[in-house]
Amino acid sequence: MQKHKYPQKWDLDSLFKTLGELAQHIALTEHMVDNLVAEAETANIHNPYETKKLLDSLGDIRIHLSQASSFTACLIAQNSRDPDALSLQGKTAALNSRYDKSEKLVQSKMTTLTSDAWEQLLAAEELDDYRFLLNEWRKKAKWQLSEKEEKLLADLSVDGYHAWGQFYQTLMSSIKISIQLDGTEKEMSVGQAINLRSHPDRTVRKRAHDALEGALKEKEELFAKVLNHIAGFRLEMYKRRGIDNVLEVPLQENRITKETLVTMWNAVTKYKAVFAGYLDHKAKLFGNDKLQSYDFWAPATSTPQEIPFDEAAEFIIEHFGALGTEMKDFARHAFENRWVEAEDRSGKAGSAFCAGFPLSGESRISMTYGRSISNVLTLAHELGHAFHNHTMKPVGGLNRYYPMSLAETASTFSELAILNAAYEKADSWEDKRFILDEKLKRSVMNFMNIHARFLFEERFYKERQSGYVPAERLNKLMREAMDEAYMDSFGSPSARSWIWTPHFYLTKSPFYNFPYTFGYLFSQSIYASAKTKGPEFEKSYINLLRDSGKMTVEELVMQHLGGDITTPGFWEKGLQLCAREAEEFLGLDNGL
Template identity: 25%
Template sequence: MTICQPRPLFDANASSGGSLGDLPEWDLSDLYTAEDAPELTRDMEWLEQACASFATDHQGKLADLDADGMLGCVQRYERIDTIGGRIMSFAGLRYYQNTTDGERAKFFSDCQDKITTLTTPLVFYTLEINRLPDEVLDGWFAANADLARYKPVFDRLRAMRPHQLSDELEQFLHDQSVVGAAAWNKLFDETIAGLSFDVNGEELNIEGTLNLLTEPDRDQREAGARELARVFGDNIKLFARVHNTLAKEKSVEDKWRNMPTPQTGRHLSNHVEPEVVEALRNAVVDAYPKLSHRYYALKAKWLGLDTLEVWDRNAPLPTEDPKTVDWAEARRMVMDAYGDFDPEMAKIAEPFFDKGWIDAEVKPGKAPGAFAHPTVTEVHPYVMLNYLGKPRDVMTLAHELGHGVHQVLAADQGELLASTPLTLAETASVFGEMLTFRKLLDNAKTKAERKTLLAGKVEDMINTVVRQIAFYDFECKLHAARAEGELTPEDINALWMSVQAESLGPVFNFMEGYETFWAYIPHFVHSPFYVYAYAFGDGLVNALYAVYEEGDADFQAKYFDMLKAGGSKHHKELLAPFGLDASDPKFWDKGLSMISGFIDELEAMED
């Protein structure tokens, strides 16, 4: 099991202006009390025995099982997945608390290595399932309702049938993974966490420097942007090497697997059709002029500028009160919004604050950004923030807490069915943000306060939709170019800039050095083509929220049912009760019209 991806660092905000109160820290003891805990040793020993005996009992024999026997096999596999996920969750979360700590990094790597070795005997399982005739599986499902519940798991496995390699090659890829992509991922993480920036004599990490881009003082924003460019430029050869290597490795594996495009693997894992993603991408790109181009032209007017520099993109409005929101107030704001939607949602969210399920403070070496990690279904999720007290940090709390609520509700599906495809994984998080935003908007006391809230939401939505689709286009170009040969840093820089002017609009001027800003986006490294999931989730939630506003009396019940389904249903099945269909190109226009409507309201305020 992997750590969920952090939100894009372009959404990072704020520098604290005073005490934020007592910021919570993770209590990981619900997983294990320490790296040398006897329970962890016991579980690692159990895992070794369980993997070996599973292979002894079932390898080469799956086709001979009856439905009851296959159910027992699946349940054994699920238990192995749970124990392995528990160990890696503990090791990973400790590591992300301080990625520059050598002991934590070693422990994480050692666990990764050992579990990769221990689970090698399981490689046969998926391969044999995919060699079975359809009628065998159909017979199993007809004979045993408990096994039929796992049909979505089998469907996702068998979607990979055309791309499956020989048993020996699959085992080789499994074994070498720890020195392949995983090792390059770790190099990237440790390099990013270890970068040091000097802004006006103050030494900052990457999170603190990015946060300067939202400061009211324009000179401070510029200083932050130029220092980011300097440090990225100094390290650009390393980042280019990471991207070249990972893109080539992916290309090699895709070739062997007969993947028609670099994006195919992501679409398969997301259980979404390529044409649906293409419809989303095209709808967003077509909407650039009426969304980002129009909004940023409006923002330039507010700031009294003819053109915007990159350091103005996330600048606060001149009328914005640069207030700091302490932790207690942030908690109250989000919990009130959740509770107003449904008291049950607030009840599910409450333990995150009270039981050490959130790590909020910015600390040296801590991974940047924010994420929610589900761990395993028999424990609970953990949320990581880098909370610095700006209003947008409150939105990040609402976002990650939405993930947490979703993960809690889906846990009853069990380890193999709880995990949601990325395209649907952002649903509860973005919906939680929308609830919090609408609550704040309803409580706005003045026109200026309403304008500030609307502008902040539009910027967040542009970051989530427009910017992520631009990121997706950059990745598509990067992988296509890498297929033709090695890319120099200058080649990658040019690809990055080719999507920036198109997505942000003609009002922007791009400083020298901005061409390197692709270097620190973690999604390009950890999860190629992940980023469209953010746009998918935002568009989906905008459409969902429109149904909610129309007054569907059963909306809350339908919404909770959708979250409880986890990964057990396709997006068509999940959205049908709301009268929505993501495969309809007009679906995306409906979602984008909400952003456009907010910009309409902002323009009307100018009259």
Template identity: 30%
Template sequence: MSNWDLTALYPSFDSKEFKSDLEKLDKTIEKLNSFKEKLDDNPETVEDYLKVMAELRSLKRTLGGYSSLRKSTNTSDAEAIKYINLLLNKGSETTEIETKAKKWIAKFDIEELVKKSEYLKEHEFYLSQIKNHDRYILDEKSELIISKLGQTGGTAWSNLHGSLTSTLDVELTLDDETKVVTLSEVRSLASDKDATVRKSAYEAELEAYKKIEKSIASSLNSIKGEVNTINELRGYETPISKTLIDSRMKKETLDALLEAIREYLPYFRKYLRRKAKILGHPDGLPFYDLFAPIGSVSKVFSIEEAQNYILENFGSFSPKLRGVAERAFNENWIDYYPKKGKVGGAFCSNIPPIKQSRILHNFTGTFSGVSTLAHELGHAYHGDCIFGQSILNTSYTMPVAETASIMCETIVMKNALKDAEKEEKIYLLENSLKAITQVCVDILSRYIFEETVFEKRKDSILSVEELKDIMIKAQKETYGDGLDENNLHPYMWINKGHYYSPGLSFYNFPYAFGALFGRGLYSQYLKDKEAFLPKYDNLLRETGKNTVEDVALLADIDVTNIEFWRSSLDQVKEDIELFLELTD
């Protein structure tokens, strides 16, 4: 089955199960709002409040999860859109009590409070986070206004971006024949074997963006403007300050990570220049050949072959990891193929109330697609590790979110390299370098772009031309002479949905963190496999109730120390040197 099965959530929007949970949601909202007059000094009241919050969170995850998953495979799904908006409206009904309760909880001595019951002790980190965030919470009325306006503000602009990019018609001409394809379909041709196809797809993609560039620029300006305004009201110094606080991550950790990446940019550029030379480009690699395959693997994977390949590789790591993948395949957790109206890219959604995940893919049968599937199954494994926790302890932050996914990608790649012949080894190695270049070099360019947009948006609305210019400058700063400066990608800000979340800025550096943190963990696994596995599962299990730095310390890693990041990047450097040697 190539489509996912959502019946473990609900059979349909018209089902008695969905309608019953909607009624339960209303009753739970009512129950939560009844605490407005109950917020006293009694620890039992805190416990009662948390239990209702957990009930509310669970209902939101199932009702909201079903609605958003339905919409992700068909952005024109009218019922899904209706219920997403309905749930957003219902969400604002608890804004006032949640704000009031956070300020109430912040007055308690958390250390003393959690001594009163096992349930409170279990939620110590959750309670501490509320207390730590108290200074950024506004009064109830202001929070309610922000919540309600957000539905027709940032959230609406984000929805517009998703709708325009998923329904954009791209006119692609190949062999004198023009056909209309989706954006995700034309972007998938960036890795086509035929150079003419890659270039034509790139040109068609850039041309298509002109039809939506002004609307998308309005989306970006509105979202970043809203974030700037709300951050200022709350007292955050900068947008990145808020992201780091939300990520439970220190600035010194981010600084160490980015500084290390900048130090190693010359090695990435060596790889890119060699790839350019192989493909016959004397002035660096044109953007349209960034994802071009090098070497050869004739294999095109069917879904069943991809599944078997992953099961074999995951089984070499641990029976538990293989078991999660088997469940995903057997219980139809995955929606595989591209189609009109389906969002591009890939994602995994953990759903704690049913102890399952769902994975969206745009699978085309390439090894890269298999690697992406392994990546998303890593997220599902992470979910499996936290499903035993209270739902209030299952929200892990952006940087550690990529830990298990990168580990799974690495497992597949390393095993594939072991038995490969020279041409296949070149292909696999280059595929790996292509991916790590994206999550280090391209991610750095996205970070620079977003930081610049936030800064400039303080003073004015940015035009399409200004946004394109900022993007090109960011690409030149990071890719340097590795890319042909006359063939860059000025519209990368349109196709990356990460820029368009009003509640989640800078969703870029976590990929770099995850990739390099994952490599550090993999090297520990190689040193002592037996000792590593329980430590690894515990690390993933604890991600919802620790800071990034404390999660890393569970594996004896200091992520504030630049030497750790250098050691991970040294592994990348070794791969680059091997690639240069094999292609000399």
């Protein structure tokens, strides 16, 4: 097979050649918002044609905004101190706020319609593609404030709310961690230090764990202020909107019911014991009663295989191809056209992400590639996000935006496909054990670690309602959540993981945690469908992704998989598959 050389630095110039070009794009988008506001004020909302025109304009503006916001995020990810990028990020944040106000203006006009007028409007053929979205807006009308109050909140959020989220990214990217490695003191980013969790040398893993905890301890009060200010603003905003439970908004935005979420967590808890047994078994391999957190990502073999970036790219391309030609061609195009920033260097963003550029129909991926199987899977995960973006190109602007639960389904499915392919390719006991261990790590992360994040965030917001929560208390909440979620089977958990978990600092919505567990289990069902459908799978999968912005998740699963996610049985099918893998791993180690 011909060997390819894939670049590890992304190409941003093909999106905007200069910062001046980006500034012109932002100015154009501002003009589009001005025109929309003028149209919205005079539009006859009873007229389906005029309503459709407004909705089309909103979608078009959103696409232009995403293009600018994603670009500035990429600039800051590669250099957190770029003053021009930080300035443009401020401009795009302000423009996003203006867009939010214009969208709320359109929504407020919609919600003034009587029930009869509303039904008549929805019956119009012109609005077929927007019917689900309009009904969602109608449900959210109870949260709507007066136009004056909405404007005030939007204005305050730019420098108060969203600015704290942006400050977190800048602060995290600026942290330098000194670690003794290969006989020399090396300065690393948070992302590089986290990558050392899978280093084969236990001394290096512990050293990286301690150095990361030490660096974060020095700044924990500063991070506590950031987190408290984000949560405080959110709670005040929700209070003004009449939202009593902070979980109400993420449930609505994820388009799932509380019944579904409770059913999923109950099913997960029912099956946790087998994964606690897996952790206890691994602890004994390291000579401990409990598995130390810095040993969790340790390779299952003493000489783990290092995987060059080019080899990882070829493996992903090949096995995306087993799912369909479009996925294979897409992955190759992404690698060949420099959509991935994978270079292992300091100064980069600590966490991997995928940024969508809907105007040009592209994506960009940022990560720190450290040649481990974990890095390969992260790469596949982010490409799953990018493929989801790719499938949405024919979809209208407003319907391109899907909930986090489904975003994490697409990414986790891609990761699962690569992991299963690696397992099927393994031909020795040692290789099978290594890959099976990697699969189980992901089950533990989704069933235990993500549950810990959920419990932490739920309890933090409850306490934040009564006032400021200091760093010491946040550390205690994190430890308690970890002990409960891991069934007390984890030693030395990172009490400061609330600092290096960026999801707690997202200003769009709280509780960016349960969507991962949802996506992990949902992806198991989709993968099972891929195995049974064969060549027909890719078409049905793309249709599912394209519908991800047009219906509730309960409706989507029922329509495309015939499953009822409000029942324990749906979740237990995936959990049983994962539990069998834990039993198989223990069987391999016991020589069965």
